[in-house]
Amino acid sequence: MSNANPPYERLTRSRFGLNGIGSLWLGSNHLLLVTNTLAVERYRRWYFPDLQALVMRKNAARMIWNIILGSFALLFLAGAVACVIGSGSASAPDDIIALYVMAAVLGILGMVFVTVAAINSAMGPSCTLFIQTPHGLERLSTPNRVPGVEKLTARVQPILLAVQSNQGGQPGSLREIAAALDQPLS
Numbered sequence: 001m002s003n004a005n006p007p008y009e010r011l012t013r014s015r016f017g018l019n020g021i022g023s024l025w026l027g028s029n030h031l032l033l034v035t036n037t038l039a040v041e042r043y044r045r046w047y048f049p050d051l052q053a054l055v056m057r058k059n060a061a062r063m064i065w066n067i068i069l070g071s072f073a074l075l076f077l078a079g080a081v082a083c084v085i086g087s088g089s090a091s092a093p094d095d096i097i098a099l100y101v102m103a104a105v106l107g108i109l110g111m112v113f114v115t116v117a118a119i120n121s122a123m124g125p126s127c128t129l130f131i132q133t134p135h136g137l138e139r140l141s142t143p144n145r146v147p148g149v150e151k152l153t154a155r156v157q158p159i160l161l162a163v164q165s166n167q168g169g170q171p172g173s174l175r176e177i178a179a180a181l182d183q184p185l186s
Contacts, residue, residue, distance in 0.1 A: 022141035076110030
């Protein structure tokens with residue numbers, strides 16, 4: 001039997017990071033971060049009433065990766081040019097063929113690095129995403145690009161606003177605390 005309403009909706013695609021492979025899911029009343037590391041699967045759950053903010057901070061990861069990829073591309077392409085220039089001074093036909101083959105291989109590798117750097121740039125600015133709860137700020141492993149965070153925020157924000165607006169009557173809610181701070185003590 002198939003379930004008409006699945007219990008979870010995937011919010012982000014799986015992303016490989018230092019903590020393993022992570023993905024973010026939307027449950028009926030919570031967000032769920034699933035992280036896989038080899039044979040271990042970990043779950044971290046945040047209930048909507050506890051969520052205070054989603055904090056995005058831009059970082060320099062895209063620039064750093066582009067510098068690394070560009071350096072490798074420059075190295076391989078310079079090697080290809082050196083092989084082509086060196087083939088002009090070679091006298092044996094076998095040496096000329098070997099240098100052209102080497103130039104082709106190095107040129108292809110250089111273009112692969114250029115292509116990966118271009119794809120990295122096209123994905124948009126990189127960022128780090130945090131969830132603010134009463135227990136503190138916790139880092140999410142996914143998403144790590146600004147367009148992905150904007151898409152996640154557009155999907156989750158209406159749910160969070162609806163849950164938090166229904167909590168207005170509960171004692172100790174953030175709205176009551178903020179209102180109490182504005183009133184003089186008697």
